[in-house]
Amino acid sequence: MFDYSKYLRMDKLPHIWCYGCGNGIILKGAVRAIDKMGWDKDSVMAVSGIGCSSRATGYVDFNSLHTLHGRAIPYATGIKMSRPDLNVIVFTGDGDATAIGGNHFIHAARRNIDLTVVLFNNNIYGMTGGQYSPTTPQGYFASTAPYGHIDPSFDIVQLAMGSGATFVARSTVANPREMEKFIHEGLKNKGFSLIEVVSNCHERFGKRNKMKSPYEMIEWIRSRAVSKVKAETMEPEELEGKIITGIFRQETRPEYVEAYDSFVMQKAGGGN
Amino acid sequence: MAGKKEFLIKINLDFCKACGLCYSYCPTKAIGPDHEFRASVKDVAKCIGCLQCENYCPDFAIEIEEKK
Numbered sequence A: 001m002f003d004y005s006k007y008l009r010m011d012k013l014p015h016i017w018c019y020g021c022g023n024g025i026i027l028k029g030a031v032r033a034i035d036k037m038g039w040d041k042d043s044v045m046a047v048s049g050i051g052c053s054s055r056a057t058g059y060v061d062f063n064s065l066h067t068l069h070g071r072a073i074p075y076a077t078g079i080k081m082s083r084p085d086l087n088v089i090v091f092t093g094d095g096d097a098t099a100i101g102g103n104h105f106i107h108a109a110r111r112n113i114d115l116t117v118v119l120f121n122n123n124i125y126g127m128t129g130g131q132y133s134p135t136t137p138q139g140y141f142a143s144t145a146p147y148g149h150i151d152p153s154f155d156i157v158q159l160a161m162g163s164g165a166t167f168v169a170r171s172t173v174a175n176p177r178e179m180e181k182f183i184h185e186g187l188k189n190k191g192f193s194l195i196e197v198v199s200n201c202h203e204r205f206g207k208r209n210k211m212k213s214p215y216e217m218i219e220w221i222r223s224r225a226v227s228k229v230k231a232e233t234m235e236p237e238e239l240e241g242k243i244i245t246g247i248f249r250q251e252t253r254p255e256y257v258e259a260y261d262s263f264v265m266q267k268a269g270g271g272n
Numbered sequence B: 001m002a003g004k005k006e007f008l009i010k011i012n013l014d015f016c017k018a019c020g021l022c023y024s025y026c027p028t029k030a031i032g033p034d035h036e037f038r039a040s041v042k043d044v045a046k047c048i049g050c051l052q053c054e055n056y057c058p059d060f061a062i063e064i065e066e067k068k
């Protein structure tokens, strides 16, 4: 039995999320992963943008900041630059991080600033009523795609890899223990870490796509999940519509705040 | 059975939103729905302490404790 009350603002529960929403499963995985780090609660800073997923910061008993839609990463960057001693974790959504906040996401990854970004990917704008997001799969329905969605969707893992993140992983709410493990690995990385967690919004996505219950949606996610190792043996056609899970990158590269500080010290000391 | 572990299943009905995930994933059906589809203990002796229910519950509403 894990004592969640150690890390939660119990007076704020039950949380605002719909029955069976995967956000709660991700929040629990993140809390267990943070616990494994053995950090003092006051050394942790949780930052989020706007969206159902971004409500996560309201329930954790860390330093927390619930900011503007898309802007969690800029706030987190400012915090990390001024207080490098804090362990900064970003809770964000697919809309928050890859639509309005897409630019912030790629540039923070490029800089390799030490943030751990837990991205709740429910393939939709949950909070505002089910508009399609950059990760809504082609052919599926959204309130803004009543005849089916035609856009190709973002592969967030590829986006993070291409932008320079030093830790990149993907899991799903169908596998809470794997998700916890990946978040823990991400927290250990000194640099920009992205953990995408594919989640269920049965209310605003599932119900338009013949999946009414949280169980049906989580099983749909599970049925499409393929481990990275298995995917390597599969043909591209077989991988269409699949969710490839695993750790895709785990490497070291100079961290931005450290590089910045040592550069400033060098200049202040009269170096060139 | 000698040495068999026993568990306590604690459900917080103030937090439970009747989503059904815990009892859908319980492999032994130690838990199931009550008349309002909230989680309820059906047969505690069947619980094997696998924590599936705890891991999937999005609402911090179910906990498993090993009996000492």
Ligand SMILES: Cc1ncc(C[n+]2csc(CCOP(=O)(O)OP(=O)(O)O)c2C)c(N)n1
Pocket (backbone or CB within 6 Å): A050, A051, A052, A053, A054, A068, A069, A092, A093, A094, A095, A096, A097, A100, A120, A122, A124, A125, A126, A127, A128, A133
């Ligand atoms: C600047 C600005 N634009 C738009 C909105 C409206 N808005 C709020 S949440 C949201 C999308 C949320 O989607 P996502 O980040 O995927 O979160 P989810 O609710 O799905 O977890 C939008 C467009 C806003 N709050 N602020």
Ligand code: SF4
Pocket (backbone or CB within 6 Å): A016, A017, A018, A020, A021, A022, A023, A052, A053, A122, A126, A127, A200, A201, A202, A203, A204
């Ligand atoms: S609208 Fe969707 S994402 Fe938001 S709380 Fe409900 S199920 Fe979760």
Ligand code: SF4
Pocket (backbone or CB within 6 Å): B009, B022, B025, B026, B027, B028, B029, B030, B031, B046, B047, B048, B049, B050, B051, B052, B053, B054, B064
């Ligand atoms: S611990 Fe496992 S067996 Fe026991 S109630 Fe939970 S899911 Fe069922």
Ligand code: SF4
Pocket (backbone or CB within 6 Å): A020, B011, B015, B016, B017, B018, B019, B020, B021, B022, B023, B037, B038, B039, B056, B057, B058, B059, B060, B061, B062
């Ligand atoms: S998973 Fe949690 S909220 Fe859902 S029915 Fe079970 S105890 Fe209730």
Ligand SMILES: [Mg+2]
Pocket (backbone or CB within 6 Å): A051, A093, A094, A095, A120, A121, A122, A123, A124, A125, A126, A133
């Ligand atoms: Mg979303």
